[in-house]
Amino acid sequence: MSQQVSSLFASPTDVATYGQYTIRQDPGDPRPLYRFTARITADGSSGYRAEPGRYHIYSGWFCPWAQRVILQIALNGLEDVISVSYVDNSRDARGWAFRESNGPDPVNGFTLLRDAYEATEPGFDGHVSVPTLWDRETRRVVSNDFVTLGIDLATQFGAWSNGADIYPEHLRAEIAELDSWIGPAVNRGVHRAAHDEAARAALQGAFTRLDARLADAPYLVGGQLTEADIRLWVSLARYPGRADDAQRRNHPNLWAYARRLYQLPAFRATTDFTTFADPTVPPGWDTPAAG
Ligand SMILES: N[C@@H](CCC(=O)N[C@@H](CS)C(=O)NCC(=O)O)C(=O)O
Known part of the structure; x- marks a missing residue:
């Protein structure tokens, strides 16, 4: 046995x-x-x-x-x-x-x-x-x-899904536009930022831009949860400074948004902070958001 x-x-x-x-990978391997x-x-x-x-x-x-x-x-x-x-x-x-x-x-x-x-x-x-x-x-x-x-x-799985439209056709161009700068600065920049000054500046610049965008919008595009939020969340959740007071002061809308996403069952169920380089759960994320 x-x-x-x-x-x-x-x-x-x-x-x-x-x-x-x-x-x-050998040079010339296409x-x-x-x-x-x-x-x-x-x-x-x-x-x-x-x-x-x-x-x-x-x-x-x-x-x-x-x-x-x-x-x-x-x-x-x-x-x-x-x-x-x-x-x-x-x-x-x-x-x-x-x-x-x-x-x-x-x-x-x-x-x-x-x-x-x-x-x-x-x-x-x-x-x-x-x-x-x-x-x-x-x-x-x-x-x-x-x-x-x-x-x-x-x-492609609409026949079995709950009908959530996370990649709506009318928002795809906007999702792609966001990806063109969030991808390099955040998704691919977050780890580089720990040891590279230019990457750090690009990351904080992107956070500032996102913070302004989220000042009067609950989600990144179209007033609804989309693939754009998914793409950003996976990097915010792993960002080593996510629990820092200075981050919350400098980008209050961004980190309130991250906390709100973590209140949603799908985000909570798929995120295991203990498997991240820094396992800290930011203060307040584990308590339900008001309202
Ligand atoms: N880098 C991949 C994305 C997936 C990825 O990097 N996964 C990592 C874990 S977070 C992995 O399995 N890496 C092993 C490898 O790339 O050989 C891509 O550009 O398509």
Whole structure:
């Protein structure tokens, strides 16, 4: 019995034995870094039809890119339509793995996420990343492209969703416009800002702009919760200064908005601060907002 149980899990992370996780890309290799970009479609025209029970997402609690996708599932009420499991929060050269911490791989019983890629493409040598979308029917990785994955979850599963329209057609251009500066300054800048003066200035500049925008609007675009809020939230939640008094003084609307989002069940259920580099939950976030 104990043998059976232990075979569901990878051995503990062991960098001394296995080394650090790295990806080698030879100069001149034209292949994209993230190789799997297939799309799910409601009408099945892409070869991957939106169907309940067919797809599984391998996620990681720590990962902002994965959380975007998991938030789409939660906000659309698709928890019983698309299954989700979580890799362990640490890795060595073997990449993401399934351990007791976050449970086994409920679909394939793999111990390493790499095994899913290897089953899809023998000899696979690219990024083993979360989120990864697995198709039970064709038994392969369909996508590890978090942008299109989130959009497909938001738009192709209408037959089973609760009707929330998180990526409304009339707001897509505005969502893209926001992404063009929030992406570099915030989503990709937040970690760089810890050790790079220019990145820090860009991040604080973006916060100032967002603070003004949120002064008289509950959400970033269209007066409703959209993909734009999801994209911003995953970085605000992981921003190391989120609990600082100075942040709340300088950008009161931005941090009140972040707190409001955290009051929503979907945001709360998909955010685990203990898996972030700084696990601090800002003061007041755990108490319900007034009104
Ligand atoms: N960087 C990816 C987004 C996903 C991502 O970076 N996920 C991280 C965890 S937060 C990961 O699994 N990294 C492993 C890798 O990229 O090889 C992309 O640009 O598509």
